[in-house]
Amino acid sequence: MRKELYSLPWGTDNYLTDEQFYNRVDELTFISNLLKSTETTSPPTIMIPGFRGVGKTVLLKKIQKYLNNDYLICYLDLSLSYFYQIRNLNEINLMQFFYMSWIEACEKKGFNMSLDKIKKFFKTNKFKLKQIENFGEYPVPIPEKEIDNTELMKFVLNLPQKIYENHKNDIKGVIMIIDEFQALKDLGDGLNGFLWLFRSIIQSQKNVAYVFSGSLNSKDEIIDKMASKNGAFGGRMLTIEIHPFSKDTTENYLNEKVPELLFDKEGFERFYSCTQGIPHYINTFANILPKNIVLNKNDIQNEFKNILPILADHLRQQWAVLDLTQQFILTTLINNPLKRKNIGEKIAMSPNSLSRPLRKLLNAGLIENNNGEYSISDHILKAWLNQEYEKYGIFPFRL
Ligand SMILES: Nc1ncnc2c1ncn2[C@@H]1O[C@H](COP(=O)(O)OP(=O)(O)OP(=O)(O)O)[C@@H](O)[C@H]1O
Ligand SMILES: [Mg+2]
Numbered sequence: 001m002r003k004e005l006y007s008l009p010w011g012t013d014n015y016l017t018d019e020q021f022y023n024r025v026d027e028l029t030f031i032s033n034l035l036k037s038t039e040t041t042s043p044p045t046i047m048i049p050g051f052r053g054v055g056k057t058v059l060l061k062k063i064q065k066y067l068n069n070d071y072l073i074c075y076l077d078l079s080l081s082y083f084y085q086i087r088n089l090n091e092i093n094l095m096q097f098f099y100m101s102w103i104e105a106c107e108k109k110g111f112n113m114s115l116d117k118i119k120k121f122f123k124t125n126k127f128k129l130k131q132i133e134n135f136g137e138y139p140v141p142i143p144e145k146e147i148d149n150t151e152l153m154k155f156v157l158n159l160p161q162k163i164y165e166n167h168k169n170d171i172k173g174v175i176m177i178i179d180e181f182q183a184l185k186d187l188g189d190g191l192n193g194f195l196w197l198f199r200s201i202i203q204s205q206k207n208v209a210y211v212f213s214g215s216l217n218s219k220d221e222i223i224d225k226m227a228s229k230n231g232a233f234g235g236r237m238l239t240i241e242i243h244p245f246s247k248d249t250t251e252n253y254l255n256e257k258v259p260e261l262l263f264d265k266e267g268f269e270r271f272y273s274c275t276q277g278i279p280h281y282i283n284t285f286a287n288i289l290p291k292n293i294v295l296n297k298n299d300i301q302n303e304f305k306n307i308l309p310i311l312a313d314h315l316r317q318q319w320a321v322l323d324l325t326q327q328f329i330l331t332t333l334i335n336n337p338l339k340r341k342n343i344g345e346k347i348a349m350s351p352n353s354l355s356r357p358l359r360k361l362l363n364a365g366l367i368e369n370n371n372g373e374y375s376i377s378d379h380i381l382k383a384w385l386n387q388e389y390e391k392y393g394i395f396p397f398r399l
Contacts, residue, residue, distance in 0.1 A: 008257055008287050011280035011311075016058045022253050022279075024059055027242060032063055034238065035071075035209050038173030043209035045202075047227050050242035052215040052314070052365065052378065053280025059242060060177050060213055072163060072174040074105040078183035089186040091149045091194055095156040102159055111167060150197065157201045164207040173207045182214040185222060185363050195225055195232035215365055217377070244277030253282070260291035263300075270300040276379060281311055305387065312384035318364060319381070320399045325349070325357045329374075331395050333367065334382050337375035 009020045034044055050056045057077075064073050076098065078084060083093040160174045187194055202210060216223060218241050227237040245253060250272055254261055263271060275281035288307055289295060295303075309316070319327065325347075332338060332346045340358065344351045358374065361367045368377050376382050388396045 008283045010287065011053060011284040014057055015061050020257075021058060021062055022257070023245070023249055024055065024062075024242075027059060027240065028062065028066070031059075031211075031240060032066060035063070035067060035175055035211070036172075038071075038175070038207055038209045042206055043173065045209070045233055045237045046211045047223060047237050047239045048211060048213040048242060049216045049218050049220065049223055049239065050213075051217065051244065051278060053278045054215075054242050054244055055279045056213045056215070056242050057179055060179060060211065064175075064177065067175065070172045072105055072109055072111070072160075072167070072171050073177065074101050074160070074175070075177045075179065076101045077179045079180040081183070084183050084186060087186070089183065091187070091190060092152060094184075094187075094194075095152050099156045099159065102156075102163070106163060109171075111163065111170075153197055154201055157198065158205070160208045161205045173209065175209045175211065177211045177213070179213045180215070181212045182216050182220070182222060182363075182365065191222070192225060192232070199232045199234075217368060219368070219370075220365075221362070245279060245282065246277060247272050250275075250277055250282060254286060258286055258291070261286055261289060262292065262294045264294050264296050266297040267295040267300050270297045270304075271295075274300065274304050281380065284311055304383075308380070308384055308387055312380050315366075315378060315381045315384060316399065318366060319385075319396075322361075322364075323357070324397060326361055327395070327397055329354070329357055329361060330366065330376060330381070331385065333374060333376045334385055337370070337373040339372055340374065343374065 007020075009016050013020075031046065031048075034046060037043055048056055048060070060075065064075055067073060078089075078094075078097075081089065081094070081097045083089045083097070160176060164171065164174050184191060184194070202208065212226070214222075218239060223239065225231050226233050227235075227239050229235040231237070251268065271285070275285055285304070285307055288310075289300075289303055319330070322330070328347045329343055332343050338346070340351045340354055343349075343358075344354055358367070358369075362369060365377060366381065367374050385395060388394075
């Protein structure tokens, strides 16, 4: 049977079919084997950083599907928490979000919970944990005016271990996958305390494995706070970075999935340098390219100009909510990395006053700091800003 044309997923797809999902064999095997160790030993905590669009979420979903029969798996996307969206994430509503996700995971698995009652209690974010009643199999905190963060965290974070103990015969362990964990940066000064408490609560759990993932590079501050020797997880956390597709992988991938897409040698080189091996960009760009004609370097360059606003869509949205200082900083970094002092000179600001905006840009993942030199993380952002400048003679500060 002839393969359907344009059979690649789009860069925004969150879930890929087995047919669409390419490679990552080593990562899949390694991570699944680590998680399966929950059967016999205390499970490891795993950290999966990687560039935006590199394929972390689709990989985690694939693992979830693979282990779903034997395990209770709770997949949590922190960026979808209501309180994160309204920019009001804190320890309390984070625990509510965890709790609700566990309840839903149990429900999907057919583990009995008296859901309506529990949901009702969690509509309010006020608890007093001294009062706990049993509904169905699980204790539920009764809403009151007083809030005790530590008690609430203990209660919620110990729940998965309790669920396991109640369902030993049905599952081999429980796994909590926390995606977009960079959202935790919203806790600000409370982040460190939160991470230490989190670790101290989960470290005695024998049957619960935790996987954290987020669009960060491995040098990010939050990874240091968690995974480094002096971090909350004290070097007990395993970091497995997901890398972009290599040139060979990209070539094999496209040959297998879209054989109608043809390049000459330079054309492919150009395609690879435009997409940087990021599957999100590879798929979206490859999908719109003309098929069944040999594309050369110029063709790719021209098509790239057309697709750039689409590839840059998520970055445009991030750019649009920056303040003017943050936008100015980015424009100074388009052509090459700069030290803080040089950024200051270019936009007439003292190096000290740059601390805050630089931190915001770092936290948003828009820039990186390599030994004191700041650079833009995603070259698609540079290309898009340059394109706007070329088109209109000005950067789109008021997008
Ligand atoms: N193994 C793969 N095979 C085929 N396509 C892939 C693969 N991994 C990722 N992709 C493509 O890249 C897109 C982005 O993947 P995904 O959402 O998992 O990235 P991410 O690393 O989670 O990004 P973000 O940091 O923005 O959440 C997918 O929608 C898909 O089109
Ligand atoms: Mg993701």
